[in-house]
Amino acid sequence: MNRTVDTLLLANVSRRRFLQGLAAGSALVVAARWDLAAAAEDKQYGAAGMPYGWVDNPNVFIQIDEDGSVTVTNHRAEMGQGIRTSLVMVAADELGADWSKVKATQAPGDSETYGNQDTDGSRSMRHWFDPMRRAAASARRMLEQAAAQRWDVPVDECQAGVHVIVHTPSGRELGFGELAAAARELDIPSRDSLTLKPESEWRLIGKSLGPSHASDTASLERAPAVDGEDIVSGKAIYGGDIRLPDMAYAVIARPDVLGASVASVDDSETLKIPGVIKTVRLEGTSQPSSFHPLGGVGVIADNTWAAIEGRKALKIQWNTEGLDANAGYDTESYRKMLEQRADSPGKVLRASGDIEAALADAESRHSATYYMPHLAHATMEPPVAIARVSADEAETWAPVQDPQSARDQVTEQLGIDGTNVKVNQTLLGGGFGRKAKPDFVVEAAHLSRALDGRPVQLQWTREDDLHHTYFHALSVDRLEAGLGSDGKVQGWRHRTLAPTIMSIFQDDPKYKATYELGMGLTPLPFDIPALSLENGEAPAHKRIGWFRSVVNLPHAFAIQSFVAELAASAGRDHRDYLLELLGPAREIDPLAVGATWNYGEDPERYTIDVGRLRGVIERATEEADWGKSLPAGRGQGLAVHHSFCSYTAIVLDVEVDDQGSVIVHQADVAFDCGPRVNPERIRAQMEGSVVMGIGIGLLNEISASGGRIEQDNFHQYLLPRQANAPREVRVHLVDNPDAPMGGVGEPGLPPVAPALTNAIFAATGKRIRELPVGNQLKG
Amino acid sequence: MISLTINDQQHELDVPEQMPLLWALRDVVNLTGTKFGCGMGLCGACTVHLDGAAVRSCVTPVAAAAGKHVTTIEAMATDAVGSKVQEAWLDVGVAQCGYCQAGQIMSATAFLKDNANPSDDDIASAMGGNICRCGTYNRIRTAIHRAAGQEEQA
Numbered sequence: 001m002n003r004t005v006d007t008l009l010l011a012n013v014s015r016r017r018f019l020q021g022l023a024a025g026s027a028l029v030v031a032a033r034w035d036l037a038a039a040a041e042d043k044q045y046g047a048a049g050m051p052y053g054w055v056d057n058p059n060v061f062i063q064i065d066e067d068g069s070v071t072v073t074n075h076r077a078e079m080g081q082g083i084r085t086s087l088v089m090v091a092a093d094e095l096g097a098d099w100s101k102v103k104a105t106q107a108p109g110d111s112e113t114y115g116n117q118d119t120d121g122s123r124s125m126r127h128w129f130d131p132m133r134r135a136a137a138s139a140r141r142m143l144e145q146a147a148a149q150r151w152d153v154p155v156d157e158c159q160a161g162v163h164v165i166v167h168t169p170s171g172r173e174l175g176f177g178e179l180a181a182a183a184r185e186l187d188i189p190s191r192d193s194l195t196l197k198p199e200s201e202w203r204l205i206g207k208s209l210g211p212s213h214a215s216d217t218a219s220l221e222r223a224p225a226v227d228g229e230d231i232v233s234g235k236a237i238y239g240g241d242i243r244l245p246d247m248a249y250a251v252i253a254r255p256d257v258l259g260a261s262v263a264s265v266d267d268s269e270t271l272k273i274p275g276v277i278k279t280v281r282l283e284g285t286s287q288p289s290s291f292h293p294l295g296g297v298g299v300i301a302d303n304t305w306a307a308i309e310g311r312k313a314l315k316i317q318w319n320t321e322g323l324d325a326n327a328g329y330d331t332e333s334y335r336k337m338l339e340q341r342a343d344s345p346g347k348v349l350r351a352s353g354d355i356e357a358a359l360a361d362a363e364s365r366h367s368a369t370y371y372m373p374h375l376a377h378a379t380m381e382p383p384v385a386i387a388r389v390s391a392d393e394a395e396t397w398a399p400v401q402d403p404q405s406a407r408d409q410v411t412e413q414l415g416i417d418g419t420n421v422k423v424n425q426t427l428l429g430g431g432f433g434r435k436a437k438p439d440f441v442v443e444a445a446h447l448s449r450a451l452d453g454r455p456v457q458l459q460w461t462r463e464d465d466l467h468h469t470y471f472h473a474l475s476v477d478r479l480e481a482g483l484g485s486d487g488k489v490q491g492w493r494h495r496t497l498a499p500t501i502m503s504i505f506q507d508d509p510k511y512k513a514t515y516e517l518g519m520g521l522t523p524l525p526f527d528i529p530a531l532s533l534e535n536g537e538a539p540a541h542k543r544i545g546w547f548r549s550v551v552n553l554p555h556a557f558a559i560q561s562f563v564a565e566l567a568a569s570a571g572r573d574h575r576d577y578l579l580e581l582l583g584p585a586r587e588i589d590p591l592a593v594g595a596t597w598n599y600g601e602d603p604e605r606y607t608i609d610v611g612r613l614r615g616v617i618e619r620a621t622e623e624a625d626w627g628k629s630l631p632a633g634r635g636q637g638l639a640v641h642h643s644f645c646s647y648t649a650i651v652l653d654v655e656v657d658d659q660g661s662v663i664v665h666q667a668d669v670a671f672d673c674g675p676r677v678n679p680e681r682i683r684a685q686m687e688g689s690v691v692m693g694i695g696i697g698l699l700n701e702i703s704a705s706g707g708r709i710e711q712d713n714f715h716q717y718l719l720p721r722q723a724n725a726p727r728e729v730r731v732h733l734v735d736n737p738d739a740p741m742g743g744v745g746e747p748g749l750p751p752v753a754p755a756l757t758n759a760i761f762a763a764t765g766k767r768i769r770e771l772p773v774g775n776q777l778k779g
Numbered sequence: 780m781i782s783l784t785i786n787d788q789q790h791e792l793d794v795p796e797q798m799p800l801l802w803a804l805r806d807v808v809n810l811t812g813t814k815f816g817c818g819m820g821l822c823g824a825c826t827v828h829l830d831g832a833a834v835r836s837c838v839t840p841v842a843a844a845a846g847k848h849v850t851t852i853e854a855m856a857t858d859a860v861g862s863k864v865q866e867a868w869l870d871v872g873v874a875q876c877g878y879c880q881a882g883q884i885m886s887a888t889a890f891l892k893d894n895a896n897p898s899d900d901d902i903a904s905a906m907g908g909n910i911c912r913c914g915t916y917n918r919i920r921t922a923i924h925r926a927a928g929q930e931e932q933a
Binding site for chain 2 (some may be wrong): 078079080081082222223225227228229231232233234235236237238240241243249274275302303304305308378379380381382427428429430431432459461462680684685687688689690691692713714715719720721722723724725726727728729
């Protein structure tokens with residue numbers, strides 16, 4: 001991966017400007033860039049294809065002070081994935097900085113300056129590794145030039161050591177701080193003059209550092225963690241932790257039914273509560289709501305508790321006229337409707353061979369319907385935002401995944417000139433896709449304006465979060481296969497039905513968008529003679545949104561479960577059967593199978609690599625000692641999935657006890673993301689994915705009745721706890737340094753739930769097709 | 780006026796008796812290290828010590844803390860066990876987003892004062908009230924063993 005010049009250098013700037021213009025216009029750009037599927041002729045991939053593209057100007061990201069301290073600006077959202085540490089590590093390593101003298105600072109929402117800041121899609125490192133290295137290499141070059149001038153020697157004789165520039169013939173040294181002022185006056189070197197450090201010289205990138213990795217040559221006692229000490233001492237600043245003078249606190253009563261508005265409100269009891277300042281009626285929005293708030297009644301008070309108490313005392317009549325479908329939304333009957341629709345053909349997305357003949361002529365025929373409910377992200381930090389808004393200026397502080405999007409929304413929805421809108425970024429107490437939607441920042445801005453510009457902190461309670469998030473779509477997947485006399489799959493039909501995320505951006509299309517289908521459905525990598533992949537109609541009655549790994553979750557659950565079912569019916573070992581179904585190592589062209597979105601990446605560089613799928617399966621099963629003998633009531637389950645340009649296979653060793661409780665003894669995760677920047681954080685992401693996936697498998701379920709979400713808090717929306725974690729998680733990072741860099745935050749999650757239910761089948765013989773497992777194994 | 784001692788400092792708070800300690804700490808005293816997660820004592824993000832015992836401050840009325848010692852995450856560096864727990868958390872690299880970790884550390888510290896030599900099962904049981912959505916449970920377990928000086932288990 002020693003590329004001195006990479007594909008990013010070929011970025012088309014005019015394209016960036018075009019998208020930039022769109023971004024200022026509407027949240028639709030968010031939808032548009034997800035679905036830039038039908039390739040325009042000048043289509044750009046990777047970072048260059050994102051709104052505002054990339055920036056590699058050293059003056060934007062790296063500041064060196066006379067005292068030698070180095071400050072690196074992180075412009076991506078930190079939500080636990082570790083990007084604030086990892087990107088700073090990249091800059092520090094390339095610059096030659098001493099880690100103990102490096103600080104991080106956080107960029108506000110300003111993508112014209114910093115480039116794209118939309119932190120989702122597992123793309124921060126994939127898109128920013130090269131620009132950040134170039135920025136740091138430029139800064140290093142400027143220090144070398146400053147030293148050459150000071151010594152009056154050729155610049156080629158000056159080379160960065162650790163936090164010093166060395167005159168190599170004489171061994172003289174000057175510290176970064178001593179050169180900072182002079183370096184600042186120099187021109188930025190041209191890109192083609194830069195030489196990036198070869199891998200052999202990396203001190204931080206790609207290294208496993210700290211006591212957890214004693215086998216490596218650790219140069220640091222602990223793994224780098226920019227916010228580590230602040231977090232353990234309670235000093236880290238999240239969305240609700242800013243305290244401004246004269247700040248008020250607020251909550252909002254929002255309608256249960258999507259699209260409903262306030263018909264009337266009686267706030268007389270509310271205003272009697274000590275500390276309550278005022279109530280504010282907030283406009284709702286017609287559908288599609290995009291990033292507009294849901295409306296309702298805000299209660300502003302001296303403290304959060306008074307606001308919560310004040311909200312309890314409101315008497316609100318809601319107007320649901322013309323909203324019968326949303327007001328009648330009942331997930332149980334909705335699911336039945338989707339299951340019925342799965343009996344009929346859907347829109348055909350991808351077909352090969354004669355599926356009808358292959359099914360009709362099969363030696364045996366199998367069919368299964370899989371269900372995944374709505375999910376709520378339930379970030380431990382519920383949405384929260386602070387805003388201070390005057391007539392023509394706004395400033396906000398909030399934990400958002402895309403601060404530029406928050407800025408655009410405040411600009412648009414409050415009618416303020418964008419140059420007067422400042423969006424400050426805090427740490428995120430979890431994101432998982434929820435905080436890519438800045439509706440809560442807009443709410444805070446409206447409340448501050450209603451309070452004549454006093455700063456207001458808007459807090460979502462847990463109930464608000466579970467009732468009103470942008471839900472992960474409820475999904476039904478029907479799979480059907482015909483096996484030959486040899487047990488091999490001759491025909492495969494997959495019908496998928498789920499409301500689409502696009503329903504929040506446009507009149508409900510009722511079909512999954514190309515990018516949703518491209519998440520593990522259309523890129524199906526199996527070697528099967530006859531295939532039909534279909535999508536049926538499913539209207540949306542709630543705001544549907546991204547949840548970590550998005551539509552990969554139901555697709556992987558259905559496909560990886562069904563393969564295990566077929567293997568069992570053919571009397572074959574699941575691992576062998578899965579490898580056979582994948583066929584020989586080969587690279588599938590994403591465009592050839594209709595996966596045109598391809599996570600926004602160049603299909604020539606980022607193919608669907610069956611060899612890498614096979615590789616992670618082989619690694620995970622070897623490490624887990626696949627097929628080992630286990631006591632009764634215990635079994636191993638396997639699943640594999642390709643998503644966000646990375647490859648993950650998981651083996652879980654699971655026990656189902658006499659009470660029907662599930663204990664996960666061991667998880668073996670084999671992960672191939674190509675080149676690795678921060679292996680320690682990659683391991684952490686895999687560990688976390690296993691736990692979150694166990695939650696999706698065993699516990700998580702959001703349901704609706706009469707248009708209202710039935711789960712109010714964590715006694716009803718169950719999340720994995722300490723006892724649900726595997727006794728041991730073993731992460732096996734697959735070496736593949738020459739592959740294109742893949743994502744890390746999301747690709748670990750999709751295979752967890754099917755590995756779990758496959759293990760439950762191995763342990764008990766009971767096949768779980770409906771998530772979560774819940775009480776299905778009890779009594 | 781309700782008087783209570785927070786991190787060894789005396790405070791007189793002019794708040795309703797029923798106000799949960801969490802909001803008194805965050806919105807009145809401006810100690811924001813203690814986090815809001817659920818408001819029902821279900822997630823542990825708001826855990827503080829009341830006379831040394833771990834309590835959920837979101838369901839503890841401020842009046843119940845009157846005359847008692849409230850200790851929050853901000854004071855753990857000066858607590859003999861708490862500082863060990865913090866160090867172990869850093870050594871192991873527990874935190875991801877970090878939002879729940881103040882509560883985790885407060886629970887772990889109170890627990891280790893009661894049980895200096897915990898088993899995995901002890902930890903699962905004692906830490907069962909603290910949710911981590913990022914899923915750092917395995918590292919929390921490792922860090923608690925490490926703080927207890929049980930290196931062989933860490």
